Amino acid sequence: MKHKEIIGKELNFTQHYREMWPFVKPYWIRALLAILICIPVGALDSVIALALKPYMDNVLVDKSATSPAYIPVLIVAFTTVQGFLNYAATYLNTWVGTKINHDLKRALFKKLMSFDSSFYDQNASGYIIQRFTTDADTACTGLLDNLKLFVSRFFSSLSLIAVLIYNSWQLAIIAVVVLLCALMPLSQVRRRIKGIIKNTIEESSTILTHYNECYAGSKTIASYNLQEKMYLKFHDILRALFKLTMKMVKKTGWMTPLMHVVVSVGVGGVIGYGSYLIVNGQITSGNFVSFITALIMLYTPIKGIGKNFNNVQVSFLAIERIVEILESTPAIKDTPAAKELTEIKKGISFENVDFSYSPESKVLKNISLNIKAGTTIALVGNSGGGKTTIVNLLPRFYDVERGRICIDGVNIRDYSLKSLRNNIAVVFQDNFLFSGTIRENILLGNENASEEEIHKALQMAYLEDFVNAQENGLDTDIGERGSSLSGGQRQRLAIARAILKNAPIVILDEATSALDNKSEAVVQKAIENLMKDRTVFIIAHRLSTIQNADMIAVLNNGEIVETGAHEQLMSKTDGAYKALYNAQFKKAA
Ligand SMILES: Nc1ncnc2c1ncn2[C@@H]1O[C@H](COP(=O)(O)OP(=O)(O)OP(=O)(O)O)[C@@H](O)[C@H]1O
Numbered sequence: 216m217k218h219k220e221i222i223g224k225e226l227n228f229t230q231h232y233r234e235m236w237p238f239v240k241p242y243w244i245r246a247l248l249a250i251l252i253c254i255p256v257g258a259l260d261s262v263i264a265l266a267l268k269p270y271m272d273n274v275l276v277d278k279s280a281t282s283p284a285y286i287p288v289l290i291v292a293f294t295t296v297q298g299f300l301n302y303a304a305t306y307l308n309t310w311v312g313t314k315i316n317h318d319l320k321r322a323l324f325k326k327l328m329s330f331d332s333s334f335y336d337q338n339a340s341g342y343i344i345q346r347f348t349t350d351a352d353t354a355c356t357g358l359l360d361n362l363k364l365f366v367s368r369f370f371s372s373l374s375l376i377a378v379l380i381y382n383s384w385q386l387a388i389i390a391v392v393v394l395l396c397a398l399m400p401l402s403q404v405r406r407r408i409k410g411i412i413k414n415t416i417e418e419s420s421t422i423l424t425h426y427n428e429c430y431a432g433s434k435t436i437a438s439y440n441l442q443e444k445m446y447l448k449f450h451d452i453l454r455a456l457f458k459l460t461m462k463m464v465k466k467t468g469w470m471t472p473l474m475h476v477v478v479s480v481g482v483g484g485v486i487g488y489g490s491y492l493i494v495n496g497q498i499t500s501g502n503f504v505s506f507i508t509a510l511i512m513l514y515t516p517i518k519g520i521g522k523n524f525n526n527v528q529v530s531f532l533a534i535e536r537i538v539e540i541l542e543s544t545p546a547i548k549d550t551p552a553a554k555e556l557t558e559i560k561k562g563i564s565f566e567n568v569d570f571s572y573s574p575e576s577k578v579l580k581n582i583s584l585n586i587k588a589g590t591t592i593a594l595v596g597n598s599g600g601g602k603t604t605i606v607n608l609l610p611r612f613y614d615v616e617r618g619r620i621c622i623d624g625v626n627i628r629d630y631s632l633k634s635l636r637n638n639i640a641v642v643f644q645d646n647f648l649f650s651g652t653i654r655e656n657i658l659l660g661n662e663n664a665s666e667e668e669i670h671k672a673l674q675m676a677y678l679e680d681f682v683n684a685q686e687n688g689l690d691t692d693i694g695e696r697g698s699s700l701s702g703g704q705r706q707r708l709a710i711a712r713a714i715l716k717n718a719p720i721v722i723l724d725e726a727t728s729a730l731d732n733k734s735e736a737v738v739q740k741a742i743e744n745l746m747k748d749r750t751v752f753i754i755a756h757r758l759s760t761i762q763n764a765d766m767i768a769v770l771n772n773g774e775i776v777e778t779g780a781h782e783q784l785m786s787k788t789d790g791a792y793k794a795l796y797n798a799q800f801k802k803a804a
């Protein structure tokens with residue numbers, strides 16, 4: 216499945232939190248505490264405003280310095296308490312937030328590992344990084360940091376509104392009505408930013424993919440002098456991102472200034488009406504100063520809520536995308552009653568198999584093959600003919616479109632994926648090595664292998680001399696993707712890894728194509744040893760390497776045109792294999 220389309224379902228506040236609940240649950244007490252602390256942190260804001268009334272009335276108006284002497288002390292005390300609580304809230308929040316963030320990433324990573332090959336075919340690396348890490352960060356920030364700010368600001372606002380009402384309910388009504396009007400544009404945020412965020416994610420993921428490609432393709436870039444071209448592509452992506460950023464500002468940036476204007480109308484109204492109330496003796500000047508202070512203080516959290524609201528919406532959209540990934544099920548997975556594949560007694564059969572990577576073109580057409588256990592089948596034919604595709608179907612990297620593949624008469628879909636893949640060792644056409652040492656890479660075949668087994672595998676793969684020549688031997692670091700090895704060395708390491716796996720089914724896709732004649736002859740021998748009592752699929756363009764196969768299948772543009780042993784196929788007058796063989800023989804001669 217392709218994760219390009221973000222499902223347009225409208226989720227609300229409570230639903231988002233419910234979906235995130237499994238991730239919050241293990242830490243809910245601390246999370247709750249972190250949020251509860253924000254209540255006094257917010258509410259203490261109003262103390263200063265509240266204290267201004269007795270101060271103003273008693274000190275500035277009555278000029279009696281006696282009663283409110285405690286006020287300066289109180290202000291310092293409250294601020295200290297508030298500071299301490301603030302620290303506690305930040306600490307708790309970071310603790311809970313990071314825990315949840317990591318759990319979320321773990322869950323996403325597990326999901327990522329469960330996806331099948333077509334998922335990786337369809338989604339670029341940058342898109343995956345964006346969706347699996349950046350989204351998790353965005354979601355968590357929104358969930359906790361913003362919630363914390365939101366709560367403290369909300370309670371700060373509430374307490375300040377209480378101060379307003381305490382000082383003058385008439386003025387308070389004006390202020391609250393105006394503030395509510397000021398908050399109105401917020402209801403538009405989500406609708407306005409959703410599309411922009413989706414595009415921004417796609418563009419920023421393109422940047423990541425671009426970096427990846429520039430890294431992996433650095434030599435190609437150098438040899439074709441593509442630096443300028445790569446730079447221009449980068450430049451274009453940034454320009455698109457710039458446009459999106461400005462679009463976001465255009466859609467949301469006017470909200471805050473508008474809120475300011477609306478609030479200024481409120482402040483103006485309050486001053487006008489307040490003066491009238493003072494003159495008429497309905498409120499004291501202390502009330503008025505305290506009121507105005509509270510009103511101005513109220514402005515900060517209200518403004519903050521606006522900004523926060525944007526962020527909360529952004530993270531809610533990230534949560535939506537995460538939930539979408541977590542809820543998706545990989546196309547290739549175990550059936551409920553999956554059997555364990557333990558050994559191969561009879562053999563493997565392909566029965567009328569059709570396959571295509573995309574609906575437009577069929578890659579395999581009506582493939583039928585019967586491979587007896589313990590025998591070797593060679594696949595030969597034109598490049599792009601579908602040889603690799605056939606062997607990709609056996610470990611279920613992809614599932615067949617029509618027909619079925621059976622091992623000992625049981626559809627491979629009915630075996631557990633793990634046991635199926637445990638029984639197949641693959642040497643790929645383009646082998647992937649991991650960063651780390653030679654030993655670590657070989658042990659991927661069987662992590663419990665003894666030192667002796669490792670050495671035997673090295674010997675069989677004709678790799679021993681090379682390893683011995685290294686200062687650190689088996690513990691030599693081979694760099695990212697094995698970049699410090701030669702093509703042939705990488706291939707032999709992959710063979711050693713497969714030998715160590717010791718699986719009953721072996722797939723060798725151009726396994727010796729990068730070797731020189733001498734090492735190929737040695738590795739060939741090792742492979743022949745490896746092939747004993749195993750069911751082997753061998754793919755090779757060099758026909759000399761497959762002559763001894765029990766059966767050769769010639770594949771031409773997705774169809775099997777001939778099957779038989781070497782002699783049998785050579786004895787045909789107009790055979791496809793004979794033509795291939797003669798062409799190669801003549802070329803070699
Ligand atoms: N992941 C993929 N997504 C889409 N199309 C693919 C994919 N892999 C291969 N193809 C297409 O499927 C066809 C068969 O490819 P396949 O790799 O099986 O050929 P092959 O016989 O192994 O060729 P070669 O001898 O060059 O290795 C080709 O036309 C190729 O373009």
Ligand SMILES: [Mg+2]
Nearest residue numbers: 602603604644
């Ligand atoms: Mg191939």
